[in-house]
Structures are given as structure tokens and as C-alpha cells.
Amino acid sequence: MNLNRYIDHTLLAPQAYLKDIENLCREAREYGFYSVMVNPAYVSRAAQILEGSDIKVGSVIGFPLGANRTDIKIAEAMAAENDGADEIDIVANIGALMAGEFSVASDEFIRVKKAVSPSMITKVIIETPLLGTDMLPEAVQAVIDSGADFVKSATGFFGATPVEHILQMSNCSQGRIKVKAAGGIKTAEEAMAMIEAGAARIGCSSSVPIIIDFEKSHKK
8 A cells, every 4th residue: 555645745834934845845755745735835835846746736725724704715725826736725614614604614615616727626624623523414515515626624723633533524425525634643553544434635744754654564
């Protein structure tokens, strides 16, 4: 199994700067990760460094709270594409989801998706550690209704994602949308558990130790 090809190698810390982004991209090349995930200010630099490789460049929209105005999220998405992003992870309006206003959230996803090229991979973060399991099925359905490519569990800013959330998301999706697991994934064992639960992609900042751990365990 090529665990590295499931991983979005992520650096979204507010203190990260250009040298950190350059190191992230170097690691992505070295370990063959699927993509790098960076804050909007660094998309152009990451795209420049990774030009000519098969590593995708991703960025975040409305991160980490999701409470931006929709027109601001649209502007962020368009700017990310112009700067060279291949994928965007959009933080849902968590307040709307938790209030049961699923159509409000879905409408926002639709508007952001329409603002970018059809080739742009879109993932929507529903923040399951805050949302909980009772409202999760309707939240997943709202993302499916928007036409997004992935539903993603969390930003990691509000706690780790339990593997049970990924299993529930996968069961709710019934193959109609892919699932991305993120939030507190620190070990190869945790990453593998997320994949076994149905995750098609893993977002983590501990990618390198995860892969080193995975490779060691598979050499035994």
C-alpha cells in the first residue's frame, strides 16, 4: 500500500513562512506525498517550487473558523486558483450547520465551486468535533448536494477527529462523495485506521514521521 499517496502534507500554522513552505515542498518531493496544503499567502511559492512534479498544491478557504462572508470565500478561492492551486479545502459556515441551516451552508459551497474552474478539486470541512454525530448525516448530505468532490472532517483547531466520525461519514456518503480525514492524525496506525474506515485522503502535519513509522513497520 502506498500510504504516502493518500496524504495531503499540511502546514497551516500561522507562524509558518517561506523557508517553512520550501521545506514542506522538499519533503513532499522526497516522500512522494499526494499534495501540499498551505495557507493562501504561500500558494504561488508552493506552485513555483513544485512545478513539473506530480504533487498537487492545495490551499484553505475561510480557514479556520468558516465564518467569513461568502463573497470573501469566493475571492479567496479565485485567488488560490490564479496563484496555482489545484485543490481547495473550504471551511463550512459551522454556525449554520450547527443551527440546522444546511441549505444555507450548501448554497455557499455551490457558489464557491461555481467561481472556480471545473478542474479544481473542492473539499468541504464540516468540523465534526464541533458538529457531533447527530447532525453529521445532514451535513454530509449538504456537501453532496453542492457537488463538492470531498467532505472533510475537521481543521484540527477544535480537537481530533475520532475514527468513528470517518466511518459514519463514509456510510452516509454511500460512495457519492469522497471522504478526507484530518484533525489530530499523528501515527501510521491512526492514518491506516482512517483509511480502513473509508477515508480516500488524509490531511496531516505529521506526515513525515507517519511515513517513517509506516515504512519501518512494513519492513519487519
